Amino acid sequence: MTPRTPIQVISDWPGSGDRSERKVPTTLIYHGSGALSSWGFMCADDDDAMPGKVKREFFKIFMEADTLASALQQGLSGAPASTLEAQHFATDYLRQVYLHVKESIETEIGRRHSGGWNDMTVEFIFSVPTTWTSIHVVNTFKDVIRNAGFGTEGIRHSAQVDLTEAEAAAVATLKTSAVAFDMGALFLTIDAGGGTTDLALMQVTSANQQIPQMSSMHPVSGVGIGASVIDRLFVRLVTQRMAAYPEIAAALPPDYPMRLARSHPFRTLKHKFGERVYMQPMFKIPMEGVAHHFSHRGVGIENGRMMFSV
Amino acid sequence: MAFVVPSTSQGEHSNRNRHEIQSLFDPQVEGIAKKIIEELDWLRDNGHPQQVVSSCDAQTKPKRTLLTQIATHDPLRRPR
Numbered sequence: 144m145t146p147r148t149p150i151q152v153i154s155d156w157p158g159s160g161d162r163s164e165r166k167v168p169t170t171l172i173y174h175g176s177g178a179l180s181s182w183g184f185m186c187a188d189d190d191d192a193m194p195g196k197v198k199r200e201f202f203k204i205f206m207e208a209d210t211l212a213s214a215l216q217q218g219l220s221g222a223p224a225s226t227l228e229a230q231h232f233a234t235d236y237l238r239q240v241y242l243h244v245k246e247s248i249e250t251e252i253g254r255r256h257s258g259g260w261n262d263m264t265v266e267f268i269f270s271v272p273t274t275w276t277s278i279h280v281v282n283t284f285k286d287v288i289r290n291a292g293f294g295t296e297g298i299r300h301s302a303q304v305d306l307t308e309a310e311a312a313a314v315a316t317l318k319t320s321a322v323a324f325d326m327g328a329l330f331l332t333i334d335a336g337g338g339t340t341d342l343a344l345m346q347v348t349s350a351n352q353q354i355p356q357m358s359s360m361h362p363v364s365g366v367g368i369g370a371s372v373i374d375r376l377f378v379r380l381v382t383q384r385m386a387a388y389p390e391i392a393a394a395l396p397p398d399y400p401m402r403l404a405r406s407h408p409f410r411t412l413k414h415k416f417g418e419r420v421y422m423q424p425m426f427k428i429p430m431e432g433v434a435h436h437f438s439h440r441g442v443g444i445e446n447g448r449m450m451f452s453v
Numbered sequence: 454m455a456f457v458v459p460s461t462s463q464g465e466h467s468n469r470n471r472h473e474i475q476s477l478f479d480p481q482v483e484g485i486a487k488k489i490i491e492e493l494d495w496l497r498d499n500g501h502p503q504q505v506v507s508s509c510d511a512q513t514k515p516k517r518t519l520l521t522q523i524a525t526h527d528p529l530r531r532p533r
Contacts, residue, residue, distance in 0.1 A: 329501065331489065331492055333488075333489065335485060340481075340484065340485050340488065342488050342489065342492055344492055344495070344496065361495050363488065363491070363492065368481060368484035368485060368488065369481070370481065372480050372481050372484075373477045373478060373481060376476070376477045376480070377477055380473060380477070412474070416474060416478065417478075426474055451473045451474050452471065452472060452473045452474070453472060453473075453474055453475060
């Protein structure tokens, strides 16, 4: 096999259609029996309103006891009941990721139907949330990734936890930044994610750009400060509009605001908002299932698209 | 550790004429800015009182006001 450079990123995921996606929703839907119904992008087409079905999201950070306790104390809806339950969800999710990664790579290298990758050297390297400083939670996560299949299928397969997410962000910062960092320089990394925003003050201990080294001085996590807040506010905005016109709401699926929040057009808006070439006076989100000629001034629908001011 | 739960009041979100999309982002931006200032205060309180400098470039221009506020945050100043 000819090595391919630069690093290849898997961007075709089950349910993502023809879109190239580097990130997969951390979502699971279970049947009432406890069996997994769907995961990731496929959850968008799975009706979790059916009796017995349950959707689970944002479970990774709740494998850490203090974070879960804080969430339960503040009544955050949808949080797992225990760290054990969070581990169970994380294992189920990562198992699906593993199976897809395995299938993708075996297919790419032409081994899918001729022995697979079991006799190859395969290293999996995971980062963990910045605030997972306890060896206990890191060891728990190591169990989760092994139970999901990583590092278990061949004698030369391994899986290790090597970096915190802030450290991973810091490595990328040091290797790609236009700013030259001197020995001893301090910098702050901000990893703004879906559920959390992790910050870490880092100090450069080796300024070699090829092999940068640094130490973490003060990691903190802003749990709850994440892009999911944007989604929740958008759902509320759409719900409020539709609430004044029950006849419109009745004609659409009951979770239509949530569907719109998860739609590709809204996610594109969310990712590109603020980029000069993307900005326009009014954003128009196409409404799946609404006729192209349908308009409603009260709800703010024009030709099948919901209108939003910048 | 605090969770950002959007306020239940309708506020500006119900006003279709005023910055509907921008207002979706405001709590996250404000939350991150608050955390950044906490980190700068930690630096001040732990023996690193140097003035923080800005490294804003052209791509971050739309957020310049906020970033400038953070970048010019003086760690020697006492907490607000």
